[in-house]
Amino acid sequence: MEKTVRAIVISGNGTNCEREVAYACHLAGAAVDIVHIAELLTGRVNLNDYHFLNLAGGFLDGDDLGSAKAGANRLLHAPVAGSSDSLVTQLQQFIGAGKLVMGVCNGFQLLVKMGLLPALDGDLDQTCTLTHNDSDRFEDRWCQLIIDTASPCVFTQGLNNLYLPVRHGEGKFIVADEEVLQQLEDRHLTVMKYANDQGQPTQDYPANPNGSVAAIAGICDQSGRIFGLMPHPEAYLHRTHHPRWTREELPEAGMGLMLYQNAVRFIEKQLL
Structure with a gap:
């Protein structure tokens, strides 16, 4: 029997990008289910039946109490029906x-506020956060991104740069202290950075749309298997998604699809 990569995309409580993420997984070759968070909390769906978990973007809980904080508390503390464990136990498994x-x-905000990223010491301790953009407004624009090719990140293997849109009001990445930032840099966990036209990391607006420390747009954990980013790869899956698709010669597949293809290839090689 042919083995299939199974992806799950979590929906509910204000997410609104789940269909685009599911389509990205489908194009990359995975069988994908969109699952409401309630189905996990009631025990009707179990994460262990899947290989690839996707936490999609949107306006989770209306961004009340800070970006994704309410959602993080739900995942950390809400029990799964019929079990003494919270959903985070299932997630750790x-x-x-x-x-x-x-x-x-x-989804990036969720991972950070749950302590799953960067998880430098392996514990669920929050050491960084994502907060209001320096511009103090919602930013909807396309950004140049450079990739740390020495990063262990599974999703960015073979990539040097990307061009993706951001759509957020709270995307400024900051750390608890400089030691955390230094460890992130030294271990090559700062996978993705906002870049200027010369391909260099930048703090200058609007190339850096939110003022993130060290121009950080995405980070991974030490295994490279947990990855969070503010730009939306699921929003660039086909050349017609590009803002200049009528004026430039572009590959048929959009740059964002490559992240999902890398994920599927890794699972096929390592887990099936």
Whole structure:
């Protein structure tokens, strides 16, 4: 029987990018289910039946109490029906099995506020956050991004740069202290950075749309299997998604699809 990569995309409580993320997984070759968070909390769906967890973007809980903080508390503390464990226990088992997690925008905020990123010491301690953009407004624009090719990140293997849109009001990445930032840099966990036209990391607006420290747009954990980013790869899957598709010769597949293809290839090689 042919083995299939199974992806799950979490919906509910204000997410609104789940269909685009599911389509990205489908194009990359995975069988994908969009699952409401309630189905996990009631025990009708179990994460262990999947290989690739996607936390999609949107306006989770209306961004009340800070970006994704309410959602993070739900995942950390809400019990699964019929079990004494919270959903985070199931999530830790999922990660411990060598599976993949990607959080985009609100999903990135969730991973950070749950302590799953960067998890430098392996504990669920929050050491960084994502807060209001320096511009003090919602930013909807396309950004140049450079990739740390020495990063262990599974999703960016073979990539040097990307061009993706951001759509957020709270995307400024900051750390608890400089030691955390230094460890992130030294371990090549700062996977993705906002770049200027010369391909260099920048703090200058609007190339850096939110003022993130060290121009950080995305980070991974030490295994490279948990990845969070503010730009939306699911929003650039086909050349017609590009803002200049009528004026430039572009490949048929959009740059964002490559992240999902890398994930599927990794799972096929390592887990099936």
